[in-house]
Amino acid sequence: MLKIAxxxxxxxxxxxxxxxxxxxxxxxxxxxxxxxxxxxxxxxxDAFGRTPINILVIGSDGRTSAEDCRLGGGCxxxxxxxxxxxxxxxxxxxxxxxxxxxxxxSVPRDTMTQVPACKDPVSGxxxxxxxxxxxxxxxxxxxxQVATVHQLTGIPIDHFVxxxxxxxxxxxxxxxxxxxxxxxxVYDTYSHxxxxxxxxxxxxxxxxxxxxxxxxxxxxxxLGRTTTxxxxxxxxxxxxxxAGTLTDPTAxxxxxxxxxxxxxxxxGLGSVRKLIGLASDVDKVPxxxxxxxxxxxxxxxxxxxxxxxxxxxKTLFSTIANDQSLTTDSGKKADAASATxxxxxxxxxxxxxxxxxxxxxxxxxxxxxxxxxxxxTDQGFGSATVIHGTPSSATTTLTYGTGQKGExxxxxxxxxxxxxxxxxxxxxxxxLVIGSDxxxxxxxxxGSSSPAPADTHAAVGGAHASTADQAKTCAKVxxxxxxxxxxxxxxxxxxxxxxxxxxDSDT
Numbered sequence: 001m002l003k004i005a006x007x008x009x010x011x012x013x014x015x016x017x018x019x020x021x022x023x024x025x026x027x028x029x030x031x032x033x034x035x036x037x038x039x040x041x042x043x044x045x046d047a048f049g050r051t052p053i054n055i056l057v058i059g060s061d062g063r064t065s066a067e068d069c070r071l072g073g074g075c076x077x078x079x080x081x082x083x084x085x086x087x088x089x090x091x092x093x094x095x096x097x098x099x100x101x102x103x104x105x106s107v108p109r110d111t112m113t114q115v116p117a118c119k120d121p122v123s124g125x126x127x128x129x130x131x132x133x134x135x136x137x138x139x140x141x142x143x144x145q146v147a148t149v150h151q152l153t154g155i156p157i158d159h160f161v162x163x164x165x166x167x168x169x170x171x172x173x174x175x176x177x178x179x180x181x182x183x184x185x186v187y188d189t190y191s192h193x194x195x196x197x198x199x200x201x202x203x204x205x206x207x208x209x210x211x212x213x214x215x216x217x218x219x220x221x222x223l224g225r226t227t228t229x230x231x232x233x234x235x236x237x238x239x240x241x242x243a244g245t246l247t248d249p250t251a252x253x254x255x256x257x258x259x260x261x262x263x264x265x266x267x268g269l270g271s272v273r274k275l276i277g278l279a280s281d282v283d284k285v286p287x288x289x290x291x292x293x294x295x296x297x298x299x300x301x302x303x304x305x306x307x308x309x310x311x312x313x314k315t316l317f318s319t320i321a322n323d324q325s326l327t328t329d330s331g332k333k334a335d336a337a338s339a340t341x342x343x344x345x346x347x348x349x350x351x352x353x354x355x356x357x358x359x360x361x362x363x364x365x366x367x368x369x370x371x372x373x374x375x376x377t378d379q380g381f382g383s384a385t386v387i388h389g390t391p392s393s394a395t396t397t398l399t400y401g402t403g404q405k406g407e408x409x410x411x412x413x414x415x416x417x418x419x420x421x422x423x424x425x426x427x428x429x430x431x432l433v434i435g436s437d438x439x440x441x442x443x444x445x446x447g448s449s450s451p452a453p454a455d456t457h458a459a460v461g462g463a464h465a466s467t468a469d470q471a472k473t474c475a476k477v478x479x480x481x482x483x484x485x486x487x488x489x490x491x492x493x494x495x496x497x498x499x500x501x502x503x504d505s506d507t
Contacts, residue, residue, distance in 0.1 A: 030260035033270030034122070039147035040157035049099035052323045053281060054155055055092065056146050058162040059089025059211075059316075060138065085164075087138040087145050089211075089229065092155060094320045099284040101325040104233070105316065105463075106226035106294045109135040110306045113152045118144030133502070142264065153295075153317040154378055162264040170262050172207035178235050180210060181474035185496035188216035189483040194496060194504045206505035207232070216492045219476050220482030223294065223307075227464050228475040230292035234468040237287055290468035291326040293460055315353040315458040318380020326456055327467060350406045352376075353458055356383040357411055358431045362393030368434045372415070375442035379414050387431075396421055396435040396444065401428035416444040 045051045084429015090107040111134040119126035120141030127140055136147040142160050150157050163171075172178060179201050187194040193209035194214055202210055211229050260272070269275055293316065299306035319326065357376055361369035373384035398421055402406035407430055409420050415432075421444070425431070438444055466473065481489040485498055 001389045002093045008071050027257065027260045027272045030257065032264045033267045033276075034142060035266065036143045036146055036160065036266045036268070039075065039143045039204070040150045041155075042161075043158055046097040046236070052097045053093075053095040053159065053278070053446065054157045054158040054320075055093040055095075055161060056157050057089070057091040058087045058095055058138065058142060058145055058160060060087060060162055060164045060198055065475065074108045085138060087135040087325075090135065090145070090149060092149065092153070092157065092320065094323075095156070095281055095285065096325060097323050099281050101289040101327055102282070103326055104230070104290065105318050105320060106229065106292075107134060107149060107152070107215055108222045108226060108295065108297060108307055109133070109296070110222050111152075111297065112300050112303075112306050112308050115140075115144070115148050116151055118147060126427070142266070142486045151322070155317055155321045159266050159269050161269070163262055169204045169208055172202065173204050173311070174257075175236065175239060177201040177203040178207055178232060178239065180232055180235060181472070182477055183474045183478040184493045186216045186477045186492040187483065187485075187495040187499050187502070188213040188492055189495055189499075190215050191484055192505070194502055195373045195506060196496070196504060200504075200506040202506055209505050215478070215482040217433050217478055220478050220480055223297065224476075224478065225296040230294075230464075230466060231473055231475050234287075234290075234292065234470065234473075237290065237468045238471060239289060241283075253445040274414065285486060287468040288397045289325070289327045291460075291465055292468065293326070293463035293465045310462065312458050312461045312463065314470075315351070315380055316460070316463060318352065318378075319456065319459040322379060324456075326460060326465065350410050351458065352380045352410055352414065353382055355381050355407045356385070356429065357381060358385050358387050358429060360390030360431065360433045362390050362396075362435045363439055364392070364436070365439055372432065372434060372442055376411070376414065381411070381414070390433055393435040394437065396438045397432045397433050399425040399427075399433075401430075403426060404428070406429060412452075415442070416446075418444070 039052075040056070043054065065461075073086040086109070088109050090109065092103075092105045094103045094105070096102065100194065112131065113134045114131050115127065115129060115134075115137045117127060117129040118137065118140040120139075120143075122141065125140055127144075132408045134148060134152065138145045142162055146157050146160050149155075180201060181199045182197060183193050184197050185195070186379055188209070191213040193206075193213045196244045200206075211232050212225075213228065214220065214222055214225040217228045260275075265275075269278060292313050296312040296316065298310040300306035300308050357373070359369040359373045359376075361367075369386045369390070375384050376384040396417065398408055398411060400422065402424070405422075405424070411417070411430060411432065412419070412422055431436060479491060481494075483490060483492050483495050485495045490498070
């Protein structure tokens, strides 16, 4: 089940604007929407008043219809279920303010995190908050899932799209199938995906089997599955962008009808007009500038079947939150200097993730140090610690130790501090004292703040980054004994050879 919706669900309705009022009303009637109630934060406009778009794409494992039960299994004892299920696919889709680039970040379903207090307005189910697996937040409604991802990453999320099993099948059929490649023969006895080595066009249940497979690829965990889902979604994007896909009226009708029936969205996307607007924005982004990543993780020390946020993830989060591209105009991965909207102050500037700042309040306004410290950590700085008992000061100063001028310049750039506010001290570390010349806000008055330089090497390190134009990428079949056939553990390739009587998923 997948997140193919996120970017592409909106592309499905791109060509529907001129097909008539009846069709327009019909599609509007298909769409189911719910409110986010501001639980995902708010996007900030850039210097030109343009606003990025962040969408949480959710793939639900809920068996809420007979068709979902048939496709997903597991209903023999429970029957058709109610509720939202779990968010077995979570993907943050970021479209830049200038619509020149996009980043798609998967959050593994096995991530352990703090779920905030939530209440589902539809079911009434509520929680006071708990520490648990991130995908469980959907039990308390899509807004709770959005709030949980926002709290984990610090990325403002103003929209969501939810898709279930049958939705994947409908959309895959509507586009006439999606081309994928596998590195070796594979049979995942759990998702039932069975393919010979090479390229295949998958429709319907075969497409669902591919995107659900977690035992067929990588190490047999959810981490490997996110990579194959990126391959699938990249192929789908290329198909939408290819000539003719959106020029056939019959195809457009099928795409739009399937998409709108398959989705639950927030009320900010709850009409065909709004989806067409989103589609237009997405279509401006070249495939070579759509970066797919998976949030960096470490094994959970308390349970090896779970993961926790790993090194580098904080930098990836801040890069997305600060609307910084992970590719250059040529489509290549950006380096730390070129990923910013403007040149850094000097070549010696240091990435925010490596910088710690101590902040003191030299004003009479309560909470000034805490406000600025929070702004720094929100921008991806390693830490910002508030100190108390700071003497009154008329002037804001940033004092840095020997050899730390580059770090000070990075902080100054993030806060809009002019170079005249920086001075070298005799100690070590960085100490920012907020003076009475800065009584409010998190950008220095009259300054020109911009996000700290994006450390893109750290942002994509261990994140399995790829771009949507990479048409020759094959999903790597697992070399481990991740599946079982007739009670015998074996590799997916061995299982393929042993199951010759079972038809392949593309037949």
